[in-house]
Amino acid sequence: MPSQPPTKLLILVGTVTSTAEYVAQAIELDSSDLIERIEVRMMDGLDPSVFDEDALYVICSSTYGTGDVPDNAQAFYASLESQPRFLGHVRYGLIALGDSLQYPQTFANGGRRFDERLRDLGAVRIGEPLILDASSDDDPEAVGAAWCRQWLTQALAVSDPA
Numbered sequence: 229m230p231s232q233p234p235t236k237l238l239i240l241v242g243t244v245t246s247t248a249e250y251v252a253q254a255i256e257l258d259s260s261d262l263i264e265r266i267e268v269r270m271m272d273g274l275d276p277s278v279f280d281e282d283a284l285y286v287i288c289s290s291t292y293g294t295g296d297v298p299d300n301a302q303a304f305y306a307s308l309e310s311q312p313r314f315l316g317h318v319r320y321g322l323i324a325l326g327d328s329l330q331y332p333q334t335f336a337n338g339g340r341r342f343d344e345r346l347r348d349l350g351a352v353r354i355g356e357p358l359i360l361d362a363s364s365d366d367d368p369e370a371v372g373a374a375w376c377r378q379w380l381t382q383a384l385a386v387s388d389p390a
């Protein structure tokens with residue numbers, strides 16, 4: 229029996245000053261017609277079991293320190309190494325936030341780190357990452373919402389067995 233494409237989008241948010249959270253909330257509002265359910269979940273307290281759901285995932289993370297994931301994402305990020313599990317069933321998109329002028333050497337590395345770790349565990353990224361640069365004039369919420377509409381259409385088509 230072929231399985232159905234997921235009916236839920238789960239957006240996992242790593243943030244300090246809430247930009248990534250606002251982007252996720254904009255997506256939640258803007259893409260509600262494309263999928264049955266969208267949930268925004270902060271990364272605080274998460275572990276790899278968050279990937280047990282039958283959902284599409286978007287990792288939406290900013291960057292701190294010297295190219296690190298934000299504080300609220302540290303434990304989750306570490307758990308992907310300390311409690312590794314095969315994530316071959318996981319399909320995800322990536323939104324990586326950073327600042328190219330202030331931090332050119334480590335630009336948007338927080339999100340890229342998640343990308344590398346998830347790939348190492350067998351998860352499959354759909355589409356190209358969205359990189360949101362705090363040094364650009366773009367409105368991150370508008371850009372994120374527009375990106376996600378296209379990404380969701382692609383992700384649902386890829387996940388549809390028909």
Ligand SMILES: Cc1cc2nc3c(=O)[nH]c(=O)nc-3n(C[C@H](O)[C@H](O)[C@H](O)COP(=O)(O)O)c2cc1C
Pocket residue numbers: 242243244245246247248249290291292293294295296298325326327328331334335336337362
């Ligand atoms: C103390 C500090 C360290 C940062 N380090 C980096 C970094 O290494 N690389 C990067 O691309 N951006 C860095 N940033 C920029 C943030 O990632 C960027 O402003 C982002 O949009 C913040 O998103 P948030 O509000 O969701 O936390 C840093 C910002 C601060 C305040």
